[in-house]
Amino acid sequence: MTLNESLTLLKKGNNSYLNAEKMQGDVSPAIRQDTALNGQNPYSIIIACSDSRVIPEAIFSAGIGDLFTIRVAGNVIDDHQLGSVEYAAAHLHCPLTVVLGHTHCGAVGAAISGHAEGYIASITDEIKKAIGDEKDDLKASELNVRRNVSLIQKAFQEHPELSSMKVIGAVYDIETGKVEWL
Numbered sequence: 001m002t003l004n005e006s007l008t009l010l011k012k013g014n015n016s017y018l019n020a021e022k023m024q025g026d027v028s029p030a031i032r033q034d035t036a037l038n039g040q041n042p043y044s045i046i047i048a049c050s051d052s053r054v055i056p057e058a059i060f061s062a063g064i065g066d067l068f069t070i071r072v073a074g075n076v077i078d079d080h081q082l083g084s085v086e087y088a089a090a091h092l093h094c095p096l097t098v099v100l101g102h103t104h105c106g107a108v109g110a111a112i113s114g115h116a117e118g119y120i121a122s123i124t125d126e127i128k129k130a131i132g133d134e135k136d137d138l139k140a141s142e143l144n145v146r147r148n149v150s151l152i153q154k155a156f157q158e159h160p161e162l163s164s165m166k167v168i169g170a171v172y173d174i175e176t177g178k179v180e181w182l
Helices: 003-017 029-038 079-091 106-113 120-131 137-156
Strands: 044-048 067-071 096-102 166-172 179-181
Touching: 003 044, 003 096, 003 179, 044 079, 067 079, 079 096, 079 137, 096 137, 106 120, 106 137, 120 137, 137 166
Parallel strands: 044 067, 044 096, 096 166
Antiparallel strands: 166 179
């Protein structure tokens, strides 16, 4: 699948999702059996927040085997996420990686307020590097996404086998269901 076909499927899927009342992707026994026997062939890598209101397969009307989804609070990037992206791009031939932030993100809110403790601080510290002193939730989410897109691009710039992979950012509005592409 080409990069443009992948992005078109994501945009079409989000448009379909905006008025959907139930899951629209193929989650049938047949697709489960097919992917179990023949492996996965996802058309996009999605790095999304762990927030239970952000479900990439639903947001993009995708089914089993369509998306290689990586979820971590605040959609932050570290070596584990980079390793997952590298695997999906190099071995599964995904042409597109999307860093998907969202509105009303608790991790971004915690970074803005500066009140994170324990292991959560490892996430908010990374977000703080992206947002600086920004106090607006949406702008902070966008800044966080843009930084993580940049981190992925920089990490793989010296990898010729991944040179055709495109990395883009987007923000999902949890109230409307719409994905805004950055």
